[in-house]
Each structure stands twice: as structure tokens, then as C-alpha cells.
Amino acid sequence: MQQRVTQALAGRFDRRAEVVARAPGRVNLIGEHTDYNQGLVMPCAIDRETVVAGAAREDGVLRVASLDLEDEASLDLASLRRRGDWSDYLAAAAWSLQQAGHSVAGADLVVTSSLPRGSGLSSSAALGVAVMQTLAALSELPLSMREIADLVWHGECDFVGVGCGILDPYASALGRAGHALRIDCRDRSVVEVPLSERATFLIAQSGVPRALAEGRYKERVAECEDALEKAKGAALVAESAESLRALASTALPALEAVLDPAAFRRVRHVLTENDRVEEFAAAFANGELANAGDVLQRGMRSLRDDYQVSVPELDALCEIADAHPACHGSRLTGAGWGGCTVHLVDPDGADAVSDAIEAGFAAAFGRSAEVAKVRASAGASLLPVAGVSAA
Numbered sequence: 001m002q003q004r005v006t007q008a009l010a011g012r013f014d015r016r017a018e019v020v021a022r023a024p025g026r027v028n029l030i031g032e033h034t035d036y037n038q039g040l041v042m043p044c045a046i047d048r049e050t051v052v053a054g055a056a057r058e059d060g061v062l063r064v065a066s067l068d069l070e071d072e073a074s075l076d077l078a079s080l081r082r083r084g085d086w087s088d089y090l091a092a093a094a095w096s097l098q099q100a101g102h103s104v105a106g107a108d109l110v111v112t113s114s115l116p117r118g119s120g121l122s123s124s125a126a127l128g129v130a131v132m133q134t135l136a137a138l139s140e141l142p143l144s145m146r147e148i149a150d151l152v153w154h155g156e157c158d159f160v161g162v163g164c165g166i167l168d169p170y171a172s173a174l175g176r177a178g179h180a181l182r183i184d185c186r187d188r189s190v191v192e193v194p195l196s197e198r199a200t201f202l203i204a205q206s207g208v209p210r211a212l213a214e215g216r217y218k219e220r221v222a223e224c225e226d227a228l229e230k231a232k233g234a235a236l237v238a239e240s241a242e243s244l245r246a247l248a249s250t251a252l253p254a255l256e257a258v259l260d261p262a263a264f265r266r267v268r269h270v271l272t273e274n275d276r277v278e279e280f281a282a283a284f285a286n287g288e289l290a291n292a293g294d295v296l297q298r299g300m301r302s303l304r305d306d307y308q309v310s311v312p313e314l315d316a317l318c319e320i321a322d323a324h325p326a327c328h329g330s331r332l333t334g335a336g337w338g339g340c341t342v343h344l345v346d347p348d349g350a351d352a353v354s355d356a357i358e359a360g361f362a363a364a365f366g367r368s369a370e371v372a373k374v375r376a377s378a379g380a381s382l383l384p385v386a387g388v389s390a391a
């Protein structure tokens with residue numbers, strides 16, 4: 001991919017690459033719908049990534065090309081505005097740097113990716129992180145990966161206008177090979193959690209478009225906010241509490257008495273999901289893959305029955321995989337209502353589980369579900385460019 005982008009930069013824009021950067025996608029292993037409740041999440045970066053090659057320009061213009069979309073755009077850094085297409089993610093990276101007071105040089109950029117777009121593996125954050133790293137290096141801005149992650153998040157939220165958590169850019173920027181990240185969305189602290197060498201993950205695409213997901217997602221966010229207000233009204237939590245994170249799962253019996261049944265189920269998911277993040281990390285610390293798989297299965301049941309964000313295709317993918325002896329546990333990953341599932345499998349049986357998922361899904365739904373094996377991989381980095389130091 002590195003060669004493709006540098007060659008395309010030469011072919012399309014007649015420029016020699018000065019900087020090449022890569023940033024991976026991610027899968028959230030456990031901790032779903034907890035981010036906007038200031039809770040815990042645990043993603044890992046995966047071995048699918050976006051690569052960007054860039055060369056600086058003197059004229060304040062950002063010329064960008066995506067080899068995957070076979071499209072080009074030219075953006076004026078002095079008046080960045082939303083265009084409503086893929087180039088918004090690149091403009092957002094430049095805009096966010098400007099908002100933080102940095103002076104951004106013009107550039108020619110070419111991008112390509114091995115990530116599917118729009119299927120929940122965070123191709124958008126990978127694009128943002130890879131582009132921002134490239135722009136920062138070309139403009140000689142000494143930014144840490146942590147700063148890049150925060151600025152990419154700001155750009156995707158406030159320029160592109162996607163209501164998203166810090167999970168995606170943090171995982172892409174800060175991931176570490178063989179590790180998951182325990183991210184606390186309240187204080188933004190990040191702890192690297194070692195995964196067992198035998199931990200292998202499969203990701204299955206349900207192929208269900210998340211067309212209606214946005215409205216339902218907002219509904220869940222509002223339900224959590226309402227439940228917090230009710231908990232305050234019943235003096236179960238301090239008036240100053242900002243989110244459901246102020247409540248522990250030990251408060252559930254008292255909450256059940258003051259919330260209506262549906263609201264209670266939403267809150268029960270959020271509070272027990274925070275616990276499951278800790279349990280998942282503990283299972284790996286003790287080398288108990290079967291226990292980690294059990295945590296995933298309980299997380300799935302909670303998403304299906306309490307948070308009610310699953311669909312039959314996601315249920316089926318998990319049930320089919322979990323019936324295989326080489327699968328430790330499965331759950332839907334991402335917001336739900338479509339997208340993908342993640343499965344913790346034994347490395348020796350990974351191909352057999354993958355085949356079983358494909359066959360079982362095709363039998364049930366009459367179409368194929370794509371299954372990929374992924375590894376917990378290193379976060380974003382600059383790649384060495386011939387004749388240029390990648391410090």
C-alpha cells in the first residue's frame with residue numbers, strides 16, 4: 001500500500017512523497033454504548049489500515065486523492081468548509097489543527113486503505129489519524145499521538161458533524177500490538193491490556209445497513225440522560241453527576257424501584273457493561289480465554305435483551321459461532337442495528353469457525369457474511385520514506 005500511494009502521488013500530482021503515514025482500524029472488544037455515558041471501553045487496533053503519502057505545497061491548497069474512491073478534491077486551507085463527501089474527513093483534520101492554533105501547510109495527499117468503509121471498523125478515524133499525522137509532519141508540528149487522537153475526534157465531531165466518542169481515534173492512534181486498550185471515557189486515561197498469544201479474533205459482517213441507526217442511537221442517548229435525571233430526583237446520585245458513570249451496578253436494585261422497566265433495562269446494560277470491561281481484562285490477566293469468551297456472551301445478551309440494539313442477523317452470527325467448540329464467545333460490536341460481530345476463537349480452530357459462520361449464515365439468510373481474522377495491532381505511525389527521516 002505504501003508503494004501504491006507514493007507511486008500515485010508521483011503519477012497524479014507529479015510529487016515525490018515527503019511523508020508517509022499509516023493508521024489502523026479498530027474493533028471494540030467490550031464496552032458498548034458506554035462511551036457517551038463516560039464509561040469504560042476496550043478496543044484494539046487491527047491489522048487493516050489506511051496509508052497516506054504527502055508532499056508539502058507553498059500555496060495553502062490541500063489537494064487530495066482517494067485511490068479507493070477514484071476521486072480527487074482541492075480544498076482551500078484559508079476557508080475550509082463541509083462539502084458533504086469523503087474529503088470532509090481530510091478537511092476536518094486540517095481544520096482541527098487550525099482550531100488548536102497550529103499553522104497548517106498546504107499539501108498534496110494520496111490515500112488508500114485495506115479497511116472496508118462504513119462497516120464499523122472505523123475507516124473514518126483511520127483516515128483522520130493518518131491524514132493528521134501527515135499534515136503535522138509536513139508542517140513540522142510536534143504533536144503526540146495522544147494530541148492527534150484528541151484533535152481527530154474534535155474534527156470528526158465538530159467539522160464532519162458525526163456524534164462520535166473518543167474510542168475510534170484513540171484506538172487507531174494509541175493501539176499496541178498484542179494488546180487491547182482500556183479507555184476510561186470520563187478522564188480519558190488509557191491502560192494497555194495484554195491479550196493472550198492464543199487470542200484470535202474473527203470479525204463477521206452482517207451486511208445489514210445501519211440506515212436507521214442514527215435516530216435510534218440518539219434515542220438511547222436520550223434514554224440514558226432521562227434515567228440520570230430520574231436517579232437524581234430520587235437522590236440515588238449527586239445532583240452534580242454528569243453521567244451514568246456516577247452510578248455503580250450495586251445501585252441497580254434501588255434504581256429498579258424508581259425507573260420504568262425499559263429505562264431500567266437500559267441502565268442495567270450500561271452499569272453492568274462497565275463491570276464487564278474490567279472482567280474481560282481480568283480474564284486475560286489470568287490467561288482464562290474461556291472466561292473472556294463468557295464475558296463477551298453476557299455482553300451480547302445484555303445488548304440484545306436490555307439495550308435492544310441487536311437484529312436477527314447479528315444474533316444469528318453470534319449463535320452460530322458460539323455453537324462451535326473452537327469459539328470462546330461472541331458479541332455484536334459497534335452501536336448495533338447492523339454492522340459486525342466479533343468472535344474470540346482458538347487459533348487452531350479459527351478457520352473452522354469462520355467456515356461454520358459463513359455456511360450457517362448463508363443457510364439462514366440466503367446471502368454471504370464476510371468473515372475476517374484480525375490481530376491486535378500497533379497504532380498509527382510514520383513510515384520511513386527514502387531520503388527522508390521519519391522521526
Ligand code: ADP
Nearest residue numbers: 066068086112113117118119120121122123124
Ligand atoms: P466506518 O468508520 O465505520 O468505516 P464511517 O461512516 O464512520 O464508517 O466512515 C466511512 C467514511 O469515511 C466513508 O464514507 C468515506 O467518506 C470516509 N473514508 C474512509 N476511508 C476512506 C478512503 N480510503 N478513501 C476515501 N474516503 C474514505
Ligand code: MG
Nearest residue numbers: 122123124125
Ligand atoms: Mg467511523
